[in-house]
Amino acid sequence: MIRAFHRWPGLLALALVTLLALSGAALSVFPAAEQLAAPQASADLSVATLAGRVQAAYPGVEQIRRAPSGRVTAYWFDQGTPGAAVIDPATGQGVASADPGQVQRWLTGLHRSLFLGDGGRLAMAAGAAAMLVLSLSGVALVARRTGGLRHWFTRLRGPLAGRLHVEIARIAVAGLLLSSVTALWMAASTFGLLPETGGAPAFPAAVSGQTGIAPAQIVTLTQTPVSTLRELSFPYPGDATDAFTLKTDRGTGYLDQGTGALLAWADLTAGQRMSETIYMLHTGQGAALLGLMLGLMALGVPVMAGTGVALWLSARRGRPRIRDNQPASQAETILLVGSEAGSTWGFAATLHEALTRAGQTVHVGPMSDFAPETYGRARRILLFAATYGDGAAPASAAGFLDRLERATPLPEIPMAVLGFGDRSFPAYCAFANAVTSAACAKGWEALLPPDTVDRQSPQDFARWGRALGQRLGLPLELSHQPVAPRTQTLTLLSRRDYGAEVQAPTAILRFALPRQSLWQRLTGAGFARFSAGDLIGILPDDGAAPRLYSLASGRRDGFVEIVVRKHPGGLVSSRLTALHPGETITAFLRPNPGFRPGRGKAPLILIGAGTGIGPLAGFLRANRRRPVHLFFGMRHPDSDFLYHSEIADWQAQGRLTRLVTAVSRGVKPHYVQDALHAEAAQVTQLIREGARVMVCGGRDMAAGVTEALAEILAPSGLTPAMLKAGGRYVEDVY
CATH class of the missing domain: 3.40.50.360 (Flavodoxin domain)
Incomplete structure (x- = not known):
């Protein structure tokens, strides 16, 4: 049920929510830019002094406004012609146009109403409601996936699209919840759906009838810092019944234009303060840093929309x-x-x-x-x-x-x-x-x-x-036909053969990258995105379950490479080891995100034997900066030292720090677990320094490695199980 609440609003309102997020992210830049560009008033400047300076510069001034960013704007009439400018509080002179730029006006109209008036406002309110539903259902789904809110930032696994979708959601959802709730509040206020929150006090019935007092002589204005000003409106020229109107962050009042006396005052109500706070939280006006943070979070929406659609399509196919x-x-x-x-x-x-x-x-x-x-x-x-x-x-x-x-x-x-x-x-x-x-x-x-x-x-x-x-008590006959995965054709480029002398024929097979469609490149489907350690599946001719091989290359290498040993009676291995350059196979890709080196500079301890060298060689080929120690087991160096020349090159290039080999055919058989015991002190030290252990090969070898490491690490109080729990011991075992 929760998945449905998350899926359908996302799919149905995809374009609207994305447009809402992108336009909101763009608008979030303007409050910060305004705060940086606008001249700021000094902390001790009073409204009286500011009003006097502006009035001296613009005798026909009608109103002075201060935005939450600190920008001061004056509006006036000069011989019947209206004027407006951003004011430098230090001089009272205009320094910039008061009109928002064309881009800002266009984005505001798009974000608020799609340029469609009230109908557009309703549509964007629906988009905000969809975003709220997506955010709440997304929180529930992420909590379910991670095992509860207390594990909110636990490590993720699975396909890239799914991990990216959740990673962005975990960071952005707080901002999206805040933006959607405040947007709905503002929409409800626009359409009069919220109760009245109060306003200005009633205009006083009696005034002095005098005129002409200078702002500098009005005590209330001299006691009001510019930092608290919202708006000061001057009385209409020649109208002795009018008054100054002062609005601050405390409330609204009227001042006599002849005596300067405070005629009436009303503090902001709780409702007004809430409305102003919601406006600030939504627009970033008065909280530019928060606005930028919300804008950055909103930029995650189009990425989540794209990955969400990819996940939906993948789920429909699978x-x-x-x-x-x-x-x-x-x-x-x-x-x-x-x-x-x-x-x-x-x-x-x-x-x-x-x-x-x-x-x-x-x-x-x-x-x-x-x-x-x-x-x-x-x-x-x-x-x-x-x-x-x-x-x-x-x-x-x-x-x-x-x-x-x-x-x-x-x-x-x-x-x-x-x-x-x-x-x-x-x-x-x-x-x-x-x-x-x-x-x-x-x-x-x-x-x-x-x-x-x-x-x-x-x-x-x-x-x-x-x-x-x-x-x-039912006659139940289940005839299941597995859905064949979507395959692509791979053409063999080259092969290198090993192991014939020790009765273990093995080949390193390198295939050309298949051509990818635009959709595959965008979504990462097919062979558009893969890494060493991922799995390639090849279907037997008899239609049985596919055989999986670990990849020894990544997409950036420009080819698909696997290491295959021919097994007696093995349909797929026999077919693969009989391939000649130019011949083709059909295959599919299966991600294996649990067997990756991970990021960072912590050392790697790679342990493999026989064909298990495949993905480890891919990791070495892609290594650029971290120390790597390779333990490699083989039968005899003259027959099955796979990747011998490349390993020498990788050592020279600094991609491989140290190589330790174990030869099992000889006067004294030596296995990788024996090599680990021989290097026990260094292995222990590397693991204490945070090394990640990666094991690839047969199950017997992997079991021997686990046993050896348990003995080696026992004095230090560590165990392979502890390393596995921390994600520092991973296996690809067959």
Whole structure:
């Protein structure tokens, strides 16, 4: 529900909100420019002295105004001709035109009413209302994603568009909330929808009838500093019944033009002060720095609009449309999905369709929307949980475990967990396992034993579906056809072969960058934006699940490079290692933001063996300024020392600080974990200095590295688990 409140106002009012934000950001510059350019009155200057100086310069002066920026403007008539100028308080003389520039007038008209009068004002008020809804729903969504407001600035992961959208929102939302609320208040005031807040006091019924007193002789004016002045209006020439009108930041009063006596006075009411404060907060008049800050925050709106549309389009492509999806409060089956890339939603759609055909009412939603108190008619809850990275919750399951922990009491309906993952990874279905453990700890009844689907296997899913159907007493046959990812054609440019002598044929394959459309370049889709460590997916000829390889290059390198070892019976690896330059493959890109060097100058400890050198080589190629220590394991330096010549060049260029190799085929087998033990003192020192550890390679090697580091770091009180929790130990393991 919150997503819908956030999505549709954003999409429907996209142009209006963007226009409102951009014009507001441009207008925010003018109060600051006005404050810098306008001559300022000295702290001890009185209104009486200022009025005397202006009157001497412009005998026909009718009014003196002081803006919140400190700019003083005088208005007069000279032989029937009106005049106005910005005044230098020190001399009373005009120094600049009082009229706003053409650009400022145009922007103001655009921002307030689209040059359409009251209809345009209503439209812009609707835009402000949409911005308010977007801001409030955005706060709720970010809090849900980060695990609560107390974790507002927690580190994000996921695709670039999503991270950029949330990063800007976390900073800009306070300003957007303030701008939208004050804009709606001002619009309501313009259309008379707010109660009267008071005004000037009643004009006095009796005046002295005298005229001609000089401002310098009026005690009230001599006691009023210019810094508090809002407006001083002079009596109409020749009208003995008129009076001076003085407005300050305290209130409004009338002064006799013959005696200078204070005839009447009214302090500003609370309502007036609130209205003035809201005007200041919205326009920046009187608070130029705040105005500039709000303007900068408003500039985030077009970026959030663009990334929001990109996320919406990506979600539409990755998440199948589920017809007849019932509200959670009305459904018998609650099916919640935790997915990162979107493929798990396809399985949910297949199950939803099958259960609906069987006469069941089903609600499908993200695990992050878990709200058991709303499941009034539910008879079962099914959880489809994919795993992100090293056992973390995927994007649509953010905060689920926290919600489960807080849920008291749990619904008295059974639950089943189905994990989705790739068995070749060590953290296979780790998040699903964590969900199962947490549910068991809470005493939640299990509908079925926990089960898994390996590599999007339709067979695994069908087997689980039959078990579910048997439990429900329904003839449930699930025939799922995974949606094939959008692929692009890659042409092989070159290859380098290694490992034949040690029976481990390996190739470094370099492909040309595929041509990208304008839309792909703008949105980062396809191969328009990628980094070393991201994943390239290649589909087997038999239509099975794609095989993923870590990229050894980034977009800036100008090519796509991977390291592939031929596995006995491996369809994709055999096909890749048989490629010749000029031949092509079809592939797709999958971001892997959890395996990146990160920014900063902290040292890097790169640990890899065999083909695990691929992404590490990409990191070295892109390194410019930070110290990097590489631990690389190989079978024999004469056969499979991958990137040997490049590593020598990178050392000479300062991109690689130190290389430590481990050779496993020889008189004395030596592995990377042995190399780490041999360098224990330096490794410990680097980690104490804030080094980030990155491990890439087979699961056995990664397990050995973790064990070795645990032993090395034990005397210092650190552990690999502590480093992982702090984001300083990341793995890409297969």
